[in-house]
Amino acid sequence: MxxxxxxxxxxxxxxxxxxxxxxxxxxxxxxxxxxxxxxxxxxxxxxxxxxxxxxxxxxxxxxxxxxxxxGLRAATERTLLELAMPFLQDLYERTHETVHLGVREGHEVVYLAKIGGHRQTRAPSRTGGRMPMHCTAIGKVLLAHAGEDEWAAVLTGPLERRTPRTVIAPGLLRRQLDTALETGVAYEHEESAPGLLCVAAPVLRPDGSTVVAAISVMGPVGRFRPESHETAVRAAATALGSTLARRRP
Amino acid sequence: MxxxxxxxxxxxxxxxxxxxxxxxxxxxxxxxxxxxxxxxxxxxxxxxxxxxxxxxxxxxxxxxxxxxxxGLRAATERTLLELAMPFLQDLYERTHETVHLGVREGHEVVYLAKIGGHRQTRAPSRTGGRMPMHCTAIGKVLLAHAGEDEWAAVLTGPLERRTPRTVIAPGLLRRQLDTALETGVAYEHEESAPGLLCVAAPVLRPDGSTVVAAISVMGPVGRFRPESHETAVRAAATALGSTLARRRP
DNA sequence: CGGTGGCGTTCCACTCAGCGGTACGCTCTT
DNA sequence: AAGAGCGTACCGCTGAGTGGAACGCCACCG
The missing domain is CATH 1.10.10.10 (Winged helix-like DNA-binding domain superfamily/Winged helix DNA-binding domain)
Incomplete structure (x- = not known):
């Protein structure tokens, strides 16, 4: 440097x-x-x-x-954020859990938005903050759709252990990415911080080939059932995706 | 320059x-x-x-x-934003109208957040954007509590006319600031853009002397009654104020 | 077509903005 | 009283930065 x-x-x-x-x-x-x-x-x-x-x-x-x-003049993130906000809003209102919007930057996730209520789950993520890809639901979804090159880069690189449950076995991670591609959602079970669960879905270009961003819902172990929010997250993500397509041909 | x-x-x-x-x-x-x-x-x-x-x-x-x-590392605006979000959230959920959070910077308003749903009122304001103080509800509230020096600076300067209803008479504006100080809220009636109404309340330090920010609710002429949201806005603003006091002694 | 204007890019010799070592004054701690 | 750590100020050397000039590349047009 x-x-x-x-x-x-x-x-x-x-x-x-x-x-x-x-x-x-x-x-x-x-x-x-x-x-x-x-x-x-x-x-x-x-x-x-x-x-x-x-x-x-x-x-x-x-x-x-x-x-x-x-910073808020940065065109791409700003318009994405502005278009996404209403959907994140809806999602929050429906779930009343912490909602994230994230994009890939390099080999990490950058959170563009994080909204949640007062009893907000104390998560390591912050708006404008970064997280590794392999230990977050958003990261896995983004990685899953990022193409073989990116897979290789991340899977061969060292996978930092954040919690006892962080997936650091490349094989297991690869299998999770595969199922994420099939099912269209990814999960996280206390892999970035203890006590936190998360579901994420990809925001895709209409052709379905490239990811633009990902949306997730996060909550604490106990009351929170990630599976029960799967459809809501997926709906929000695809809705945002087609809105983006409409505005940016 | x-x-x-x-x-x-x-x-x-x-x-x-x-x-x-x-x-x-x-x-x-x-x-x-x-x-x-x-x-x-x-x-x-x-x-x-x-x-x-x-x-x-x-x-x-x-x-x-x-x-x-x-930009999102900027400490003051970031922590303010993070603490404010839940309250803005609540306010939106209660009103389902466009909600703003703004601070004073120089002689203008800078919006730190703007949240609203899909049928969002098409307003000239944007997150990270600037507006003159004299023609917005948030601006008036911030100005009202900004002290005599600031009043003088703004009132003597040229007051840009944004719409036919923009208040550009210094005397009238001063009277509006007076009542804003008394009542604790300020209004805007199509003064920054045609068809838009707005109520704003100040976020004060516990001593009540200095303003930190202001919160507003905005909606279109017709269905939207600013007065009916006055108490909600004021409640959100004072709640945020005391939260800030708790965290930053 | 050949001309013309706008564009992005590269080159290069001059020079002043930027450099960093040194030195000073201040406020705490020991 | 002495020391440590801080912010600030000064100043002579030098190479990073400068901007004019020149080049190749389209796209448009007479």
């Missing part, structure tokens, strides 16, 4: 130094994480503040609202 | 060249909008692609998913 020869590289190193959990980082911490010289970091951070990508607070720097605003 | 002496300035000029409506812009268009030299724009855009802030397509450049992801 030596992109830091250009100013832009340094700037992005600083911006990306903020993990999902960090809200405000002091200059010294930025220096530590980025490996930049103190003077340089100071100056670049100052420039970023000037451009409204960072806020300077008493205790350090913070990603600013300007960045949030800019 | 001559921030374009530094690389960072040029990069941001390019990113911000994308209006809310543009999805993909060819290099030539970027050159036109930013005023950069062709060679420079080419190189900087290339660098941005390399850093996953832009995507290069057949027809030009496009804001990339990486930017979306980065």
């Amino acid at each position: 030596e992109d830091s020869n250009t100013v832009l590289g340094k700037a992005l190193a600083i911006l990306r130094a903020f993990g999902p959990a960090d809200s405000v980082l002091p200059l010294a911490e930025l220096v530590r994480r980025t490996g930049l010289a103190k003077g340089t970091a100071h100056r670049v951070a100052g420039a970023l503040v000037h451009h409204r990508l960072l806020d300077k607070t008493e205790h350090g720097y913070r990603l600013s609202g300007g960045l949030f605003e800019l | 001559e921030d374009s002496n530094t690389v960072l300035g040029k990069a941001l000029a390019i990113l911000r060249a994308f209006g809310p409506a543009d999805s993909v812009l060819p290099l030539a268009e970027l050159v036109r909008r930013t005023g950069l030299a062709k060679g420079t724009a080419h190189r900087v855009a290339g660098a941005l692609v390399h850093h996953r802030l832009l995507d290069k397509t057949e027809h030009g450049y496009r804001l990339s998913g990486g930017l979306f992801e980065l």
Whole structure:
């Protein structure tokens, strides 16, 4: 990771130094994480503040609202999100469980939306966050439809064990992907976090060949029966799929 | 606007060249909008692609998913959004009308969330979008609680006329702000777009002095009675307010 | 057709923006 | 009192960045 020869590289190193959990980082911490010289970091951070990508607070720097605003201009994710929202809404209203919308980016899942009520299941997923593909229902669905190349890449790579139930055997995972392709849905049983169950269905292009995204419903072990929501999730996903087809020929 | 002496300035000029409506812009268009030299724009855009802030397509450049992801790391708006979602959800479920969450940024409103069903009222607002303060219910509420300085700044500035009903008389607007402070809600009657009505309530810090955000419900003239949703909106806003207080002491 | 204009891309010599080591002042802790 | 860690400020060197020029490629048109 030596992109830091250009100013832009340094700037992005600083911006990306903020993990999902960090809200405000002091200059010294930025220096530590980025490996930049103190003077340089100071100056670049100052420039970023000037451009409204960072806020300077008493205790350090913070990603600013300007960045949030800019991010929401990203065309593809935005229109997908806007079109999907009503369906996610419906799905939530019908199930009253946590609903996700996710897309594939690289070999991971990125969540575009996560909606749920007050007693929301405390899940590791967050809007804008990433998760591995092999241990989430959305990930499996996306992977299942991603084509042989992607299968190979993921199945041969190391499969991180998140919980005792995470599927890390390539053979078993492959079989799950096969059935996901047949049945049109994928399940997760406490594979990304203990106590969580999940069903997901793919949002497909009308030709049925390519996946655009996936929708899932998640709930806690005990009251939650993933199977009983299978049809609802599938319905939402296919409905979104044909709406997308209508708008984007 | 001559921030374009530094690389960072040029990069941001390019990113911000994308209006809310543009999805993909060819290099030539970027050159036109930013005023950069062709060679420079080419190189900087290339660098941005390399850093996953832009995507290069057949027809030009496009804001990339990486930017979306980065934007959702912005701490303040993100936690606000996450905490607010359940309440917006409830509100939507109760009213089945378009629900907004907005904050003040500069002298404008920025929408952090917009949720609504399929028959969604076609409103000019978009998630991540901006609107003037004087012609929206959310804007009026935010302005009303923003303090005398802000009042002065907005009331003396030019008030853009968006529709025949937009309030552009400073005196009338000031009176509306007064009553908004008294009653705790603000209304909009086709002031930002024809055919749209709106009620908004402020999300306050527990001391009641400062506004954090505002919530609104919007609907079309005819079936929609803003007054009948006043209590629901106010309830959602105060509930969110006390939740925020609990989490951020 | 050959011409013309807009486009994306590549090249290159100049130069100033950016660099990072050094130094200072501040606030805590020891 | 001394030290550690922080944010800030300064400054001379240098190569990253610059933008004008030139090229090849369509698509349109007289």
